[in-house]
Amino acid sequence: xxxxxxxxxxAISSFSYGQDCSYIFLGELKxxxxxxxxxxxxxxxxxxxxxxxxxxxxxxKIENLCPGTLTLTISHANCETKTVSFEINGDSFxxxxxxxxxxxxxxxxxxxxxxxKETKTAQETILKEQTLxxxxxxSIGDALxxxxxxxxxxxxxxxxxxxxxxxxxxxxxxLNNNVRLQDQxxxxxxAPNMDVNAVSQISVIKxxxxxxYGGDAIGGVVVANPERVFLKDTLxxxxxxxGQTNGRGYAFNTKLNKYTKKGWFASVQxxxxxxxxFEAPDYVLTNTGSNSKGLTFxxxxxxxxSGFEVFYSYLNNEIGILKASHIGNIEDLVSAxxxxxxxxxxxxxxxxxxxxxxxxxxxxxAMYYKRFKNFGKVNLQYDxxxxxxxxxxxxxxxxxDTPALDLKLQTHTISSDIVLDAIKGYKLKxxxxxxxxxxxxxxxxxxxxxxxxYDKYDFGIYTTAEHNLNAKMTLDFxxxxxxxxxxxxxxxITSRWEERGYDEDFSNSILEDLGTQLLVNPVxxxxxxxxxxGFNYQLNEHNSFIGNYSLSSRPPNPSELFSDGLHHSAxxxxxxxxxxxxxxxxxxxxxxxxxxxxxxxTAEAFYNHINDYMxxxxxxxxQTIRGAFPVWEYLQTDAELYxxxxxxxxxxxEHFNFSNKSSYTVGNDIENDRPLINIPAFNTRSSxxxxxxxxxxxxxxxxxxxxxxxxxxxNNFETYxxxxxxxxxxxxxxxxxxxQLLNLYAEVxxxxxxxxxxxxxxxxxxxxxxxxxxxxxxxxxxxxDLGRNIMLQLQFNY
Amino acid sequence: MKTIKFLFITVLSLxxxxxxSSDDDTPQAVNEEEIITTVRLELTAASGDVVVLQSQxxxxxxxxxxxxxxxxxxxxxxxxxxxxxxxxxLENPAEDITEEVLEEGVDHQVFYxxxxxxxxxSVTYTDIDVDGxxxxxxxxxxxxxxxxxxxxxxxxxxEPTKSADGVSTGDITNAGGATDANVTFTYDVN
Numbered sequence: 001x002x003x004x005x006x007x008x009x010x011a012i013s014s015f016s017y018g019q020d021c022s023y024i025f026l027g028e029l030k031x032x033x034x035x036x037x038x039x040x041x042x043x044x045x046x047x048x049x050x051x052x053x054x055x056x057x058x059x060x061k062i063e064n065l066c067p068g069t070l071t072l073t074i075s076h077a078n079c080e081t082k083t084v085s086f087e088i089n090g091d092s093f094x095x096x097x098x099x100x101x102x103x104x105x106x107x108x109x110x111x112x113x114x115x116x117k118e119t120k121t122a123q124e125t126i127l128k129e130q131t132l133x134x135x136x137x138x139s140i141g142d143a144l145x146x147x148x149x150x151x152x153x154x155x156x157x158x159x160x161x162x163x164x165x166x167x168x169x170x171x172x173x174x175l176n177n178n179v180r181l182q183d184q185x186x187x188x189x190x191a192p193n194m195d196v197n198a199v200s201q202i203s204v205i206k207x208x209x210x211x212x213y214g215g216d217a218i219g220g221v222v223v224a225n226p227e228r229v230f231l232k233d234t235l236x237x238x239x240x241x242x243g244q245t246n247g248r249g250y251a252f253n254t255k256l257n258k259y260t261k262k263g264w265f266a267s268v269q270x271x272x273x274x275x276x277x278f279e280a281p282d283y284v285l286t287n288t289g290s291n292s293k294g295l296t297f298x299x300x301x302x303x304x305x306s307g308f309e310v311f312y313s314y315l316n317n318e319i320g321i322l323k324a325s326h327i328g329n330i331e332d333l334v335s336a337x338x339x340x341x342x343x344x345x346x347x348x349x350x351x352x353x354x355x356x357x358x359x360x361x362x363x364x365x366a367m368y369y370k371r372f373k374n375f376g377k378v379n380l381q382y383d384x385x386x387x388x389x390x391x392x393x394x395x396x397x398x399x400x401d402t403p404a405l406d407l408k409l410q411t412h413t414i415s416s417d418i419v420l421d422a423i424k425g426y427k428l429k430x431x432x433x434x435x436x437x438x439x440x441x442x443x444x445x446x447x448x449x450x451x452x453x454y455d456k457y458d459f460g461i462y463t464t465a466e467h468n469l470n471a472k473m474t475l476d477f478x479x480x481x482x483x484x485x486x487x488x489x490x491x492x493i494t495s496r497w498e499e500r501g502y503d504e505d506f507s508n509s510i511l512e513d514l515g516t517q518l519l520v521n522p523v524x525x526x527x528x529x530x531x532x533x534g535f536n537y538q539l540n541e542h543n544s545f546i547g548n549y550s551l552s553s554r555p556p557n558p559s560e561l562f563s564d565g566l567h568h569s570a571x572x573x574x575x576x577x578x579x580x581x582x583x584x585x586x587x588x589x590x591x592x593x594x595x596x597x598x599x600x601x602t603a604e605a606f607y608n609h610i611n612d613y614m615x616x617x618x619x620x621x622x623q624t625i626r627g628a629f630p631v632w633e634y635l636q637t638d639a640e641l642y643x644x645x646x647x648x649x650x651x652x653x654e655h656f657n658f659s660n661k662s663s664y665t666v667g668n669d670i671e672n673d674r675p676l677i678n679i680p681a682f683n684t685r686s687s688x689x690x691x692x693x694x695x696x697x698x699x700x701x702x703x704x705x706x707x708x709x710x711x712x713x714x715n716n717f718e719t720y721x722x723x724x725x726x727x728x729x730x731x732x733x734x735x736x737x738x739x740q741l742l743n744l745y746a747e748v749x750x751x752x753x754x755x756x757x758x759x760x761x762x763x764x765x766x767x768x769x770x771x772x773x774x775x776x777x778x779x780x781x782x783x784x785d786l787g788r789n790i791m792l793q794l795q796f797n798y
Numbered sequence: 799m800k801t802i803k804f805l806f807i808t809v810l811s812l813x814x815x816x817x818x819s820s821d822d823d824t825p826q827a828v829n830e831e832e833i834i835t836t837v838r839l840e841l842t843a844a845s846g847d848v849v850v851l852q853s854q855x856x857x858x859x860x861x862x863x864x865x866x867x868x869x870x871x872x873x874x875x876x877x878x879x880x881x882x883x884x885x886x887x888l889e890n891p892a893e894d895i896t897e898e899v900l901e902e903g904v905d906h907q908v909f910y911x912x913x914x915x916x917x918x919x920s921v922t923y924t925d926i927d928v929d930g931x932x933x934x935x936x937x938x939x940x941x942x943x944x945x946x947x948x949x950x951x952x953x954x955x956x957e958p959t960k961s962a963d964g965v966s967t968g969d970i971t972n973a974g975g976a977t978d979a980n981v982t983f984t985y986d987v988n
Contacts, residue, residue: 331977394976396902396905399831446830446832447830448859490825493857495857499860511824516888519824625834625836626834626977722911722982
């Protein structure tokens with residue numbers, strides 16, 4: 001830039017000299033990446049105001065030049081416009097490198113309209129800001145349900161874990177601004193620590209095809225990214241304010257972005273959300289209030305050739321858990337299941353009492369990249385995450401305010417990748433990753449640790465290749481190797497250690513014998529290979545097919561290995577197994593996509609075969625002083641999951657649009673010939689939307705219909721209830737009935753000035769105040785789901 | 799230059815992190831603080847005779863079932879003073895959780911439910927919390943007629959609804975709350 005300015009100054013000053021103007025300048029335009037000539041570019045000569053064009057070899061000629069400075073502005077449809085200047089004091093020849101990759105350019109250019117997919121042959125759906133803004137007051141798990149085939153497994157309405165094709169928790173990878181979330185994702189009641197307000201685009205990739213992110217995404221990958229950087233001098237922001245009737249909640253979010261033409265950028269975002277007790281149609285759901293605070297900061301410089309970024313995000317969630325779900329033993333569970341209403345119903349309150357959880361997640365990242373001529377792009381990233389989780393149980397005496405669980409998980413990751421795009425038609429990527437993780441379970445809780453202290457080391461190396469066979473066919477391949485080591489230090493109750501048979505298999509790992517407890521040091525090493533291959537065939541302008549195969553494996557997580565103790569909210573003793581091995585998935589998928597002005601259709605089918613699939617199920621009953629508890633053990637089996645997801649959109653006329661998203665998933669335990677637990681039932685969601693140019697008005701009515709899950713394993717068990725001297729059947733398996741919910745959404749956008757506007761949105765969820773319970777809500781034994789909720793949201797864009 | 803600087807900082811910070819994480823310290827053992835390992839019902843007759851019914855589970859949530867034991871003989875048609883104790887014997891000396899139950903009397907109640915009552919025994923509460931409702935730590939136990947195989951289930955409930963129907967007279971049916979202890983005592987009356 002400096003050179004250009006100097007050049008311009010010289011150019012201006014050189015005009016005054018009348019000199020010999022007969023020099024010739026020969027130029028050659030080449031692609032920065034692979035050196036191919038760039039034809040039909042426009043070359044504007046600033047000094048004379050004349051134009052020239054590059055020929056088939058990328059060459060052009062400018063004649064009759066005077067000595068002095070020559071300033072050229074070169075533009076091409078697929079390139080970023082470039083201005084260069086040269087000192088002319090004779091005939092000269094120069095090669096000018098142009099940046100010719102439109103998709104690469106998306107990262108730095110203004111053309112944010114082009115969807116940039118993370119993968120070429122995986123089943124990927126993109127959610128954009130326009131969709132995400134509707135979920136400003138909700139969680140990321142709610143927003144992801146916009147994608148056909150994505151559901152969620154909930155603990156109440158505030159703890160929402162995304163589920164892709166029937167898989168969740170450790171089978172999904174969540175990425176926040178290219179950092180893999182490490183937030184104790186093993187537990188069903190551990191929601192992902194990501195603020196939907198802090199991201200601008202989310203890609204949902206079904207299956208393990210995106211190997212760059214990990215080799216263990218048997219279910220899929222969720223990639224959340226912040227805004228793209230704009231290369232212009234601008235400052236803009238968004239402030240959102242919303243209020244809702246159910247839970248008497250409010251949410252506030254504000255975001256400010258500053259960009260410069262030179263590529264500098266900075267943005268800051270903050271959000272606050274609070275709600276009190278939610279309400280089912282007939283009663284208050286006592287102690288379901290929540291409180292959330294989020295902050296993100298991002299700054300850096302992005303140019304085509306190099307750039308860096310620093311990113312920090314803070315998220316604190318305090319979530320109350322339905323008081324009626326706190327139970328002491330199986331007898332309490334039986335009375336809770338049999339009671340049509342929750343056993344504790346109090347007046348509305350904003351107070352959050354035990355049982356509750358408070359989780360703080362902090363993420364810091366630094367990233368640098370540089371592009372090299374005729375080679376490609378090198379990325380380097382370091383990130384650190386700190387996840388502090390407290391869970392409070394109803395306790396007595398001095399321990400009343402002491403958390404029952406206090407875990408701190410810290411993760412450091414260093415990663416690097418190289419994208420090679422110098423060879424025409426090929427795009428190669430190599431990556432390497434090293435990670436260290438430290439989990440600390442604070443003993444001050446006075447309760448035996450649910451998850452032990454451990455150190456975990458991960459190392460991954462991968463390569464992916466993309467090849468454009470011809471204009472219609474793109475192929476991609478990927479290979480990855482991961483090494484994981486878990487080095488844990490855990491106390492076992494001696495009787496449990498022996499009952500599990502560990503005294504035979506793991507006697508070497510005992511460090512210390514405290515009489516009733518043993519300190520052991522189990523160390524596990526896992527080697528995982530994953531692979532993926534796929535094609536994308538563009539039949540014609542409107543129709544395309546995608547096919548993909550992926551192999552992936554997942555080592556057992558700390559919960560599956562080490563769980564050992566009473567899980568209060570579920571009234572069950574959960575036992576991990578040190579003998580578990582990794583599970584291996586083979587997944588094939590095929591998609592058909594039709595795209596025309598009037599009608600869009602995406603049909604995605606998959607079959608996923610998983611060897612040594614890890615799951616938990618009841619295996620017996622144990623007596624304690626609190627009474628009887630069912631024992632749920634982690635086991636392994638061979639499983640298959642298959643299904644189809646449909647997504648269709650039809651423009652009836654200028655104003656009306658009909659859309660449908662449907663998803664059907666089946667999960668089977670092949671070894672035992674029975675269904676898998678917690679597989680979403682058939683769900684179909686239809687919307688009719690009216691839009692009008694007037695104030696960009698739109699209104700839609702959505703029917704969300706979830707069928708009754710008829711395929712479920714029978715995990716019911718019989719137990720003796722001492723107080724009544726009876727043996728009863730505890731029905732923990734039967735799914736609730738089907739339900740249909742109607743939702744209404746309407747919005748207008750008012751232009752408040754040239755550059756500012758106000759978007760007003762009104763939504764009504766569960767319009768008819770329907771009573772329902774969802775199969776995939778763990779609190780379904782205790783209470784109905786949420787009743788009607790009316791929400792008003794104001795979004796001011798400036 | 800910037801690149802080198804960046805790399806340098808990254809490597810430096812990473813090495814700093816790994817060096818401070820090499821703490822090979824052994825995690826501290828946790829002795830469960832409020833776990834109840836032992837429920838002890840002590841019955842004292844006017845004569846000074848003492849009978850003890852006890853259920854003890856020293857491995858807590860572990861696989862071993864609670865062990866039931868009896869000391870002394872319950873005599874027919876005798877009025878006993880009943881005192882119940884909840885202990886955590888994993889601590890040394892044993893922690894007496896009964897004190898916490900008493901302190902938070904409004905949030906606790908002990909229920910005595912006869913599921914087999916050939917003797918026609920009965921229990922009546924003799925203590926009250928600050929609201930005037932029974933807690934159930936102190937009781938009067940009437941042994942009833944000579945018989946065998948009587949069963950009384952002792953349940954400690956946390957946050958029961960003491961105002962609910964029948965709860966103050968010892969009927970657990972409408973009590974609600976969460977169970978902290980639930981043990982079964984079998985006894986004979988001689």
